[in-house]
Amino acid sequence: MDARFVGIPELAEAPSVAVVVDVMRAFTVAAWAFGQGAEKIVLAESPDDALALKARHPDWVALKDGPPTPGFDTVNSPGLLRSIDLGGRTVVQKTTAGTVGALAVKEASLVLCAGFVVAGATALLLRVRECDSVTFVVTGEDGHADEDLACAQYIARRAGDAGADAAEFLRRAGESRAAAELTEGVRQGTHPDDVALCLELDRFPFAMVATLEDALMVLRPCTVPSRTDEASTG
Structure with a gap:
């Protein structure tokens, strides 16, 4: 697999697979959010867009980076979100980097959103779909966030080698600037367990696929069958 690693500012045009x-x-x-039962996640262009969607759909759950904000139901923290029942709900998410990166490649034929918690399923999907060329969008710090680059490099390696060792990649992420800022309380809207939860490898068995639905970028979980599973089911 030909893997390319770029920051959001380097995206001149949408790749085929991102x-x-x-x-x-x-x-x-x-x-x-999907682990807590959410049906789908709408990736919002801006906080105002997120609030507008929430106003039109009062039953949707809106979240964003930073401290609690009027109009939003919660913040972008896995430690806080894990206690919320989202069964069948739609979530509206707006963040500083992740949602921006996904929206920047919305015209790609396949868009996957990933972190370590879904790394294995993401790599498996790339392998099963035989993706020859993949652009990894390193969203943090204009493409220089080591936790994102380490995760992207790990997924790329695991797509070619299912037994790839994650230890060095997880170490880099744990020593990253973002991890330090979360640990030290530099960032607002956090939980003490956030870093540990972000470094939990393969916590969930699904990949996450984003597609355009009625002009909205919508993220959904995708369970990926292995080639063995496909063969056994005919």
Whole structure:
């Protein structure tokens, strides 16, 4: 597989296949939302757009980066989200980097959103679909966030080698600037367990696929059958 690693500013045009990585914390939060029963996640262009969607759909759950904000139901923290029952609900998510990266490649034929918590399923989907060329969008710090780059590199390696060791990649992420800022309380709207939850490898068994639905970028979980499963089911 030909893997390319770019920051959001380097996206001159939409690639064919894009894996958008935000470990701390957008797509860890998205995975936890699905783990808590959410049906889908709408990726909002701006906080105002998120609030407008919430106004039209009062039963939707709106969340964003930073401290609690009027109009939003919760914040972009896996530690806080894991205690919320989202059974059958739609979530509206707006973050500083992750949602921006996904929206930047919305015209791609396949858009996956990922973090370590869904790394294995994401790599498996790339392998099963035989994706020859993949652009990994490293969303944090204009493409320089080591936690996102480490996760992207790990997924790329695991797509070619299912037994790839994650230890070094997880170490890099744990020593990243984002991890330090979360640990030290520099970022608002956090929970003490956020970093540990973001570094939990393969916590969830699904990949996350984003597609355009009625002009909205919508993220949904996708269970990926292995080639063995496909063969056994005919």
